[in-house]
Amino acid sequence: MKWTARKLRELKGGDPFAALTAYDAFTGRIADEAGLPLCLVGDSLAGTVLGYDDTLPVTMDEMLHHAAAVGRVVTSALIVADMPFMSYQPSVADGLRSAGRFLKQARSDAVKIEGGAHRAELISACRENGIPVLGHIGLTPQSVREIGGYRIQGREPEEVRRLLDDAMAVEQAGAFAVVLECMPASLGAKITEALTIPTIGIGAGPDCDGQVLVISDLLGMNRGRAPRFVKRYADFASEAQRAVEAFRDEVGSRRFPSSEHCYGGDAR
Numbered sequence: 001m002k003w004t005a006r007k008l009r010e011l012k013g014g015d016p017f018a019a020l021t022a023y024d025a026f027t028g029r030i031a032d033e034a035g036l037p038l039c040l041v042g043d044s045l046a047g048t049v050l051g052y053d054d055t056l057p058v059t060m061d062e063m064l065h066h067a068a069a070v071g072r073v074v075t076s077a078l079i080v081a082d083m084p085f086m087s088y089q090p091s092v093a094d095g096l097r098s099a100g101r102f103l104k105q106a107r108s109d110a111v112k113i114e115g116g117a118h119r120a121e122l123i124s125a126c127r128e129n130g131i132p133v134l135g136h137i138g139l140t141p142q143s144v145r146e147i148g149g150y151r152i153q154g155r156e157p158e159e160v161r162r163l164l165d166d167a168m169a170v171e172q173a174g175a176f177a178v179v180l181e182c183m184p185a186s187l188g189a190k191i192t193e194a195l196t197i198p199t200i201g202i203g204a205g206p207d208c209d210g211q212v213l214v215i216s217d218l219l220g221m222n223r224g225r226a227p228r229f230v231k232r233y234a235d236f237a238s239e240a241q242r243a244v245e246a247f248r249d250e251v252g253s254r255r256f257p258s259s260e261h262c263y264g265g266d267a268r
């Protein structure tokens with residue numbers, strides 16, 4: 001069964017569901033074969049794949065390149081593509097045109113747009129033109145320069161009110177679900193209760209309708225300090241380092257290739 005935005009919406013209030021980012025055929029297949037309802041081609045590929053310091057430099061062409069790879073292999077999960085910085089901020093027309101490219105050129109099913117009430121017009125425009133939208137409020141990493149760092153959002157009562165308003169504006173505009181990033185668990189619960197669409201938390205506590213993580217964080221493919229909301233379920237970076245160094249040593253000591261990795265025959 002192929003997940004649709006409409007079907008995903010029905011996950012509201014049920015058992016919590018898991019979602020993951022995917023960046024290529026490898027990660028797309030893993031997410032899909034685990035039966036996840038949604039995979040996100042996140043602009044977090046900035047750091048996990050492309051070596052940038054933050055998500056700001058990522059272009060439409062880079063996103064389309066990765067979204068298309070995921071689109072070739074995923075058969076069941078809903079594929080959501082992150083709209084990169086400046087592909088939608090200048091105008092609703094720009095946003096609509098950019099969103100459409102993911103559906104036309106990369107076989108994505110939906111797009112994700114950062115921002116609350118001030119994105120309502122773009123979210124409605126997408127929806128009215130046949131493009132399902134996943135909202136994203138709380139910590140919105142494309143605003144890291146303005147925020148001044150990756151800080152938890154919604155600590156002050158005034159901010160709590162603003163985030164609740166943002167969540168309701170995004171739902172009202174027609175988003176099929178909304179990502180809540182980096183906020184107190186109590187606010188994640190409050191927004192989840194206030195909305196009729198699913199909330200998908202990343203650092204927003206256990207009461208969201210779903211949880212999303214960056215697959216590279218979950219697999220331990222990154223070096224350095226991870227945000228508090230990350231749980232590592234594997235240590236791929238160490239395992240990869242170990243494997244590569246074993247190969248290096250076996251080549252140096254002539255243990256590789258041994259006869260089982262060689263072709264027979266007589267060259268004379």
Ligand SMILES: Nc1nc(=O)c2c([nH]1)NC[C@@H]1CN(c3ccc(C(=O)N[C@@H](CCC(=O)O)C(=O)O)cc3)CN21
Pocket residue numbers: 043044047048055139141150151152182214216217222226227228229
């Ligand atoms: N690999 C990866 N994982 C992500 O989750 C992720 C990305 N990249 N790139 C885009 C954004 C950036 N994100 C981040 C990055 C850092 C924090 C962070 O360090 N937060 C602090 C909050 C501290 C506070 O304000 O109290 C933390 O310690 O968790 C949060 C989200 C989430 N996204």
Ligand SMILES: CC(C)C(=O)C(=O)O
Pocket residue numbers: 021040041042043044045082179181202212213214
């Ligand atoms: C962390 C998720 C929500 C995201 O936006 C990304 O991976 O870019």
Ligand SMILES: [Mg+2]
Pocket residue numbers: 042043044055082141
């Ligand atoms: Mg993102």
